[in-house]
Amino acid sequence: MSLWNVTNAPDYQDDEGTYTAQAISTTQGSLAPYTYWYDHPPLGWIQLGALAWIPRLLGFDSGTEIGNMRYVMSIFFVANSVFVFLIARRLQIRMVFSVLAVALFCLSPLSLVLGRQVFLDNVGTPWLLLAFYLALSPRLALWTHVGAALCFAAAVLSKETLAIFGPALLIALIHRSKWITRAFSVVGFLTVGALALSSYPLIALLRGELLAGSGHVSLQDALAYQFFSRSGSGALWEQGSGRAQLVAGWMYYDKYLIVAGLVAAVIALFRQRSRWIATGLTLFLLPIVLGTGYLPTMYVIAAIPLLVLAIAVAADILWTAARRAGPSGSMLRRTVSLFTATSMVGGLLVMALPQWFEQDATLLASQNNSDWYSALEWTKTNVPRNETLLAPYSMWQDLRSNGWNGPWEVVALEKMDLDSAVAVHHPHGWREIQWVIEGPTVKPNIRYLNLTNAGLALDHSTIVQSFGAWHIRKVVTNQEAAPLPGPDGAQP
Structure with missing residues (x-):
């Protein structure tokens, strides 16, 4: 199901375009098409770039770079499904409930909508699940813990927010009774993990970009932006806040999975080998409930496998309890078992499946990106290749692959203001832009990121062609060009 209609729904997002562009850049010898500023560790899109050839090899060529990268995401979706099953069996969950966990993961609208999009969380989650699978190995071998x-x-170097599940992984490792080599395993786990994670700041150090300084980007500046300077999403209990709206959006797609999974996590506490699931979901919830900082849409992705595993564990625990009611073979035991099975299956059928069927059917039949494709085709056909475009990242890579070869011939919206190299390549700023591709996210991003230069280009343009929410605009200016200040504030 992850492949069905994957290029048509949901809408292409700017983040998807960003990671697609960065993944393709790695195949050309650089970490990003523009200045790499340590917004995320690069391992996630390095993996995407390494796998980008597979869709075309298998005949799944959408004709667009971002569409093909969605096909790549199906590899990670399948990997997540496999690891959900393997972890369930390693937790000694009955086969029927292990299969149920996979079915919940594959059929949940929340999982399908987010799982097919080019998000780094989707790349990191299989590594996280594999880590749990190895930590839960019954062999107690040092190599499995390393x-x-x-x-x-x-996982963390693919998407840094996955670090929040670290304590849960440590609990999964040490949940058993004492074993002789426990100390070696824990030390090996912590030491090797820390050394591997240190590769990220080491890269910044070797590039001379670890600490902030004039004339260069730095890991310090990037971390300061992510944790302190970036606009927050508000409090969960604040009416109309971005955080409240985001959680409401998750609940819209699958409130049954989220609520049932959180309740099931409490039941999972009654079984020692599954307590790490409750720990992981608690750690996931803390920033949502207590935080006010920026909360990304894709944050929930890594929690979905834990939610379905919690449900499988709870079902197994309840079934086991029901099977123990009364003497073996008694009418009471059969009645309780039948009631338990009917309640679990009936509750799923009555509550979740109607909503799931409706939302999944919509996802698998919608043509959300038809206007995007029309705007791309019109631009390819009608805009001269020697004229400069300003475009949102969701279309940037596909324009660049169709004749605008340099990153400053078709300029990503945010880079017009946020990359200091613009003063070198376009010293007269927005006046050197001839066309603006306006998608539904352009105006909100200009306001949110305070993109003055990009905003002026948009304000001084007129619509030439429209396709729904997508507009191709021609920049019109008779004003004398004034060069932008250089990166150090001096006139070039």
């Missing part, structure tokens, strides 16, 4: 550390580091 492997778990390496996989966890790969």
Whole structure:
């Protein structure tokens, strides 16, 4: 199901365009098409770039770069499904409930909508699940625990927010009764994990970009922006806040999975080997409930496998309790078992499936990106290749692949203001832009990021062609060009 209608729904997002462009850049020898400013560790899009050839090899060529990258995401979706099943079996969950966990993961509208989009969380989550699978190995071998550390580091270096599940992974590792080599395993896990994670600041150090300084980007500045300077999403209990709206959006797609999974996590506490699931979901919830900082849409992705595993564990616990009611073979035991099975299956059928069927059917049949494709085709056909475009990241890579070869011939919206190199390539700023591709996110991003230069280009343009919410605009200016200040504030 992750492949069905994948290029048509949901809408292409700017983040998807960003990671697609960065992934393709890695195949050309650089970490990003523009200045790499340590917004995220690069391992996530390095993996995407390494796998980008697979869709065309298998005949899944959408004709667009961002569409093909969605096909790549199906590899990670399948990997997540496999690891959900393997972890369920490693937790000694009955086969029927292990299969139920996979079915919930694959059919949930929340999982399908987010799982097919080019988000780094989707890349990191299989590594996180593999780390849990290795940590739960019954062999108690040192190599499995070192492997778990390496996989966890790969997850965090794919998307740094996955670090929040670290304590849950440690609990999964040490949940058993004492074993002789416990100390070696824990030390090996922590040491190897820390060494692997240190590769990220080491890269910044070797590039001379670890600490803030004039004339260059730095890991310090990037961390300061992410944790302190970036606009927050408000409090969960604040009416109309971005955080409240985001959680409402998750609930819209699948309130049954979220609520049932959180309740099931409490039941999972009654079984020692599954307590890490409750820990992981608690750690996931804390920033949502207590935080006010920026909360991304894709934050929930890594929690979905834990939610379905919690449900499978709870179902297994309840079934086991029901099977123990009364003497073996008694009418009471059969009645309780039948009631338990009917309640679990009936509750799923009555509540979740109607909503799931409706939302999944919509997702698998919608043509959300038809206007995007029309705008792309019109631009390719009608805009001269020697004229400069300003475009949102969701279309940027596909324009660049169709004749605008340089990153400053078709300029990503945010880079017009946020990359200091614009003063070198376009010293007269917005007046050197001839066309603006306006998608539904352009005006909100100009306001949110205070993109003055991009905003002026938009304000001084007129619509030439429209396709729904997508507009191709021609910049019109008779004003004498004044060069922009250089990166150091001096006139070039």
